[in-house]
Amino acid sequence: MTTNERVLPEAQCSLRLAAGQDPAKRAQILEGAGRVISRMGYDAASVNDIAREAGVSKGTIYVYFSGKEDLFEGLMEETRERLFRELGDELQRPGQVGERMLSYGGRLVRKLCSDPVVQAHRVMIGVAERMPELGVRFYERGATRGTQLLVDFLTQRVAAGELAIADVRLAASQFSELCMAGLFRRRLFGHLAQPPSEDDIDRTVKAAVDMFLCFYQPQAHGAL
Amino acid sequence: MTTNERVLPEAQCSLRLAAGQDPAKRAQILEGAGRVISRMGYDAASVNDIAREAGVSKGTIYVYFSGKEDLFEGLMEETRERLFRELGDELQRPGQVGERMLSYGGRLVRKLCSDPVVQAHRVMIGVAERMPELGVRFYERGATRGTQLLVDFLTQRVAAGELAIADVRLAASQFSELCMAGLFRRRLFGHLAQPPSEDDIDRTVKAAVDMFLCFYQPQAHGAL
Amino acid sequence: MTTNERVLPEAQCSLRLAAGQDPAKRAQILEGAGRVISRMGYDAASVNDIAREAGVSKGTIYVYFSGKEDLFEGLMEETRERLFRELGDELQRPGQVGERMLSYGGRLVRKLCSDPVVQAHRVMIGVAERMPELGVRFYERGATRGTQLLVDFLTQRVAAGELAIADVRLAASQFSELCMAGLFRRRLFGHLAQPPSEDDIDRTVKAAVDMFLCFYQPQAHGAL
Amino acid sequence: MTTNERVLPEAQCSLRLAAGQDPAKRAQILEGAGRVISRMGYDAASVNDIAREAGVSKGTIYVYFSGKEDLFEGLMEETRERLFRELGDELQRPGQVGERMLSYGGRLVRKLCSDPVVQAHRVMIGVAERMPELGVRFYERGATRGTQLLVDFLTQRVAAGELAIADVRLAASQFSELCMAGLFRRRLFGHLAQPPSEDDIDRTVKAAVDMFLCFYQPQAHGAL
DNA sequence: CATGAATGAGCTTTCATTCAT
């Protein structure tokens, strides 16, 4: 998939852009829209605000997008791609299970609790009721992606006999949630105003890995 | 508390309402507002829509609330109270640790994944960036409440020697997250269109309890 | 006229008030209305404001007046009577022409440049375009009254041979205007934020009398 | 000044208008606003009314003005300039004092008693309480201007020995008021529904000049 | 293609007025 992106960038553009349109300007608009919408939310951000922030005229926006909603869809797509890219080399590198999961968990929490990702989540969740497909797509191509990396990893390690997991998908979810226990939800609500400290992250992820391995490592069960 | 409400309704009214205002009408407005705002979000729901849905005139809304934002705050307060009431008898009843947690976990997931709660979360998260205090209050008096019940429970059981937990608060968060692993986040985004089935809930909560006890029960550690 | 008012107060009331209405409450309403409307103008003053200021309920206002405009008419009538009462003993007392005019001029200027009178003028002039009869009546029964006193006085003095005036009415206007030269118009526009000082009044009125007598005193034309 | 206006219109525009705005449309809006506000007063004239009268959409008004009050300020400024322009060549032409004052007085009264000027005065006086700076500016740059011309004229004639005036500014006010004695105030209140007839004007101004010269001409005091 | 002036529908809010209590 990443290969395709690199090999056929113009082909991709031609799918979305009418002849004569400038990809750079589209990006510029999306960037401005991202800033304004992150700050104010979809409804409260006016096209005027977006145009001003992006440094283009209002009319230009309607050249690249058919309307505010279309712009928003484009933005969410773009944001999702940008934010959730590269989580996974971590898990494919060689190493012990716990070590790999510690490393991945840290990355995951840091990413998800970062300001841009939290803001994007807020916006997306805020409109999920009105624009269901958008929410679904965001989740599937965003959150699920991380889980899938984990699923693959766990499956490999189960096959290797390093883990004993009946429902790998559930286990992947469990690990993700454990990693962000007490962090991500509080971030969403603003109860945690800043991204958590490295210490907090490390401690939480360590606890997650410990609990996860305690339950899913074969020898642990044996001992019980 | 419900007793008080029945015994001293007027005393309660005088705390919050201007003289002569009708608590029933206030509730009627909040109800309509809740339906519309749940469906459309805060910004997209116009005062007109709310008035129509509530069956009152626009002007009346401004008798009971100083503005749209005030109405919204009232709604969130009301909603929070209504939604997060009674989670906890579960944990205070006698019984084995695992049994109690299973019971509580089921209730928690059922509650949080219900349509009204998910919608309220969406709305609240959607405006958390613009109205930070509101988001914080919602979390503190809502989500934290459930966690606190769990903290108390765990503390008791630790004292009783039934559990061995260093960081009780973290453990409480971990259990909550484990219970909703793969359920609540998907609900928020609409990836799960309906509340999860009883089977899904039971399975997930059972897995959560197992993993939790595996890690935090003293004898388990002894075996490790 | 003042005699009638004192002799038949209830008869007067019965002309305006429906059975059972309370003249004191009517006055109370008008007082509040006067304060608010003076401050904000007719349109900007809401019936709510007036009710609050008067210390009565909105509904009560509609018992005593058929609507906002009716209330305003009543207020203007009342205000006119109250403000322009007693200007004239001054002129009917014995004394030299100049002496009497000095005395009257001072009173006139002090009255017209006072805050309440200026405010009433502003309000009345502000609505004169939309409510022409009201403006006419205000002028006729207000401003004209002062002029008439002067007309009577001048006529007497002309008959006594102390003055030589062809157009007495014009002369009366001239004297009034001279007395307020540089004062009243500036007050209307707020260019003079406070009523003029006694010194300013005295100086202006003195100059008015001098100029007036210089022109209209028979002997002056020869003697001075 | 008029020369500059004709020579550098665009330079002027750039001082007041945002880039790209059309001065003609601005003028069109002000014209409509002037008609409606003259007729109804500031508060009673709605932005809707103004838009309709001006033949533009409501939104357009908010492109040229930041709000109703800003529009009103612009209107008053514009109106003042337009209405009070050119009063004065009259006084600077050669001729005898009385002749010049007759001529100027006639112009002054005709101008001030005209419908547009009376209406503008009504509007301005009507809001003077709520918008004090606006009233002050209107008076200073409007009414004072006429007085200043007169002050200059009188100063010259005093220097030339044709008049003997101690307080020139007071004298200027006196003459202005005398010219409008019995006319302008009645116009303000609508007691004079139409501008006064040429006869009335001539008679009043003639009487004003006579009285003024009677008092302020050096020889008159001895000779007449 | 880019612009931003123009639009009018729709926003939140306030108004004068009514009427059940």
Place this chain on the structure above:
DNA sequence: CATGAATGAAAGCTCATTCAT
């Protein structure tokens, strides 16, 4: 008679969108 909750029309203003330049 007095009240103030209720009304819905209309207020000032902003919006997403269009289109002549």
